[in-house]
Amino acid sequence: MLEDAPKTSDWRALKSVYDSAFFCSLGFFVVGFLIPIIAYSSMGASATEVALVFSLLTLGVVIFSPVAGKFAKRGRRRESIFFGATMRAVAYLGMAASILFVDITLLILNSLIWGLGAAFYRVGGDAEISERVLTENRAEAFGRREAANGRGAVIGAFVGFFVLFSFNGNTVPVFILYAVTSLIGGILVIRKRPPLEEITEKTTSSLVKSVIGIGIAALVLAAAIDTFISALLSPFVELYILEVFTTDILLVALVYLPGGILQGIFGGLMGRFADHKSKIVIVSSAVIVGAISTLGLVFIPTLFPFPFDLVLVAVLFAIGGITGVMAYTVMSSVFGTAYEGRASEGFGMFEAAMGLARFTAPLVGGLLWDFLDPTAPFILVGLSGFILVPIYAYGMRKYEQAVKQQT
Numbered sequence: 001m002l003e004d005a006p007k008t009s010d011w012r013a014l015k016s017v018y019d020s021a022f023f024c025s026l027g028f029f030v031v032g033f034l035i036p037i038i039a040y041s042s043m044g045a046s047a048t049e050v051a052l053v054f055s056l057l058t059l060g061v062v063i064f065s066p067v068a069g070k071f072a073k074r075g076r077r078r079e080s081i082f083f084g085a086t087m088r089a090v091a092y093l094g095m096a097a098s099i100l101f102v103d104i105t106l107l108i109l110n111s112l113i114w115g116l117g118a119a120f121y122r123v124g125g126d127a128e129i130s131e132r133v134l135t136e137n138r139a140e141a142f143g144r145r146e147a148a149n150g151r152g153a154v155i156g157a158f159v160g161f162f163v164l165f166s167f168n169g170n171t172v173p174v175f176i177l178y179a180v181t182s183l184i185g186g187i188l189v190i191r192k193r194p195p196l197e198e199i200t201e202k203t204t205s206s207l208v209k210s211v212i213g214i215g216i217a218a219l220v221l222a223a224a225i226d227t228f229i230s231a232l233l234s235p236f237v238e239l240y241i242l243e244v245f246t247t248d249i250l251l252v253a254l255v256y257l258p259g260g261i262l263q264g265i266f267g268g269l270m271g272r273f274a275d276h277k278s279k280i281v282i283v284s285s286a287v288i289v290g291a292i293s294t295l296g297l298v299f300i301p302t303l304f305p306f307p308f309d310l311v312l313v314a315v316l317f318a319i320g321g322i323t324g325v326m327a328y329t330v331m332s333s334v335f336g337t338a339y340e341g342r343a344s345e346g347f348g349m350f351e352a353a354m355g356l357a358r359f360t361a362p363l364v365g366g367l368l369w370d371f372l373d374p375t376a377p378f379i380l381v382g383l384s385g386f387i388l389v390p391i392y393a394y395g396m397r398k399y400e401q402a403v404k405q406q407t
Contacts, residue, residue, distance in 0.1 A: 008134065009141065010194070011133075012194070014129060017129060017189055018147075018148040019185075021125070024121065024181070024186070025152030026153070026155065028153045028156065029256065030161065031174075033157075036054075036238055037239070037249070039104060042099070042102065045104050047366045048367060048370055050239075053107055056109075056112045056115065060114065060115020060116035060117070063119075064116050064119035072123050076124075077127045077128040078128065079124070080121070081120070081121055082187070082189060083121075084117045084119065084124060085182050086117070086183065088121065088182045089179040089183045090179075091114035092114075092175045092179035092182060093176065094106065094110030095107060096171075100172055129142060139330055146329065153260050156181075157253060157257075157260070161250070163177055223331060245301060246306065246310065251310060255313055259317045259318040262318055280393050280397065283392045287327075288389065292316065293317060296316050
């Protein structure tokens with residue numbers, strides 16, 4: 001019989017984690033939006049070099065997530081979050097310096113530092129959330145963090161663009177601003193520490209462990225492939241929209257706004273919904289919607305005139321954002337339950353695997369963009385997405401069978 005460590009979900013303890021996520025995510029959209037444009041347009045980088053910047057953002061995650069998993073054990077999870085937030089603040093300042101000196105190498109280096117911070121922040125946060133709540137509340141708990149991230153990204157976008165235009169398009173103050181907000185996020189989570197949760201012994205048969213292992217292995221494989229094909233596009237979506245749909249940067253930013261608002265308002269509800277619905281259906285829906293949205297970027301411009309093409313893209317992105325958040329909360333809940341009591345170790349391995357996929361994928365996408373056609377990465381990703389559904393379904397079914405055997 002498997003017993004849950006906390007007798008009730010400790011939502012009060014997680015408030016500072018969610019507040020930290022809000023402040024640390026203020027820069028996510030604008031920085032992710034600006035980096036490829038700055039590198040490509042201002043620094044004269046090739047598509048492959050732009051991809052390298054994004055790959056280095058995740059190389060730190062690959063290298064340091066297992067280290068963070070060992071570090072962020074019971075009693076040190078919040079220190080891991082604080083360290084991660086601090087390193088990301090350092091990276092933002094370094095990115096500002098790279099813009100001042102128009103130095104693509106410095107930008108790449110600070111992308112690696114940002115990845116280091118992301119590893120410690122993410123693994124520490126995943127473990128803290130997972131260990132503070134009951135199994136039946138885990139997806140909701142991760143959904144609440146995604147809601148905080150969504151609110152931060154939307155509000156941060158408005159603030160960031162206001163600062164950008166207030167300084168006549170100078171991006172340096174924007175990066176400095178987000179360095180400060182990231183530090184605030186780190187301080188919030190460590191300033192007041194709640195008592196540690198109780199520990200209870202868990203006994204699981206070797207057969208159940210074996211079934212869980214098979215299910216988790218299949219899910220990791222599917223998630224790694226999913227992450228790889230999605231990350232092919234990460235540096236290029238904005239560049240593609242600017243080339244094919246419109247040259248107005250603000251319009252491109254507005255395409256993401258509906259999805260961000262929905263995530264910020266309903267993230268917790270999405271997680272609660274995911275806690276009580278079919279995990280297979282949720283994850284499969286996210287994959288299919290993502291594939292359709294990606295293919296839509298290729299074919300919508302030829303089928304719909306401006307501005308209806310951008311409106312349709314915004315709708316697809318919003319739907320994809322909703323299903324994506326629910327799928328993320330489901331996967332986080334699954335890993336939190338599978339590694340209950342040692343969540344930092346489990347999430348450390350998981351984030352490393354996902355980071356490896358994110359590291360290699362943008363480089364492949366950059367080569368496809370440079371040497372084939374800008375549409376090539378989008379077509380590849382759109383068509384590849386459909387092969388993931390049976391792998392996800394198999395892994396989730398095995399996992400759910402094992403969970404039923406424990407109860």
